[in-house]
Amino acid sequence: MSDTSIHGVDEDEVEFYGTLRVLLLAIEAVIYAIYNLASRINDESIRRPLTRRPVTSNGLKYMDEIMTEDPKKFRDVYRMYPDIFRKLCTILRYKTPLTDTRFICVEEMVATFLLVVGQNNRYSQPKMIFKRSHFTVSRSFNKVLKALNTIAPEFMAKPESVPHVIRESTRFYPYFK
Secondary structure, three states: OOOEOOOOOEHHHHHHHHHHHHHHHHHHHHHHHHHHHHHHHHHOOOOOOOOOOOOOOHHHHHHHHHHHHOHHHHHHHHOOOHHHHHHHHHHHHHHOOOOOOOOOOHHHHHHHHHHHHHOOOOOHHHHHHHOOOHHHHHHHHHHHHHHHHHHHHHHOOOOOOOOHHHHHOOOOHHHHO
């Protein structure tokens, strides 16, 4: 007896086409799952408001100009000379987790911090100078503050002993026993 059915189709062919149909359905299900996953990833992306402030490089341009312009003017505004400022930025960059972000360099962050601390300003002046939002200025200030706190023990040391002038003075020494 042969392996043909009533319609003249071989049973092996029927089994082959049945297996092929199952495999095609499985491939279709995998493609559908990948499509759903990709669409979910796209839906979970960050939606930004349309009124967002454009990214500017005003802060970087300002820092380049003021650092090359006049060292005395730079010292008046930031309370240190440009070469010392560059050294501080280098130390912060290599000894702390403070790094450049996509939009703000370490120099601009440190300058923001020095403006607020050195000039006793609110965040409004750095906002105007660097053309940044209040949130960005605040975040930069706090990042630099944390970075300075991490390196403070390394650079600040208690004096070994009480200075001679204080030790010899009866007015001050009782407080330094």
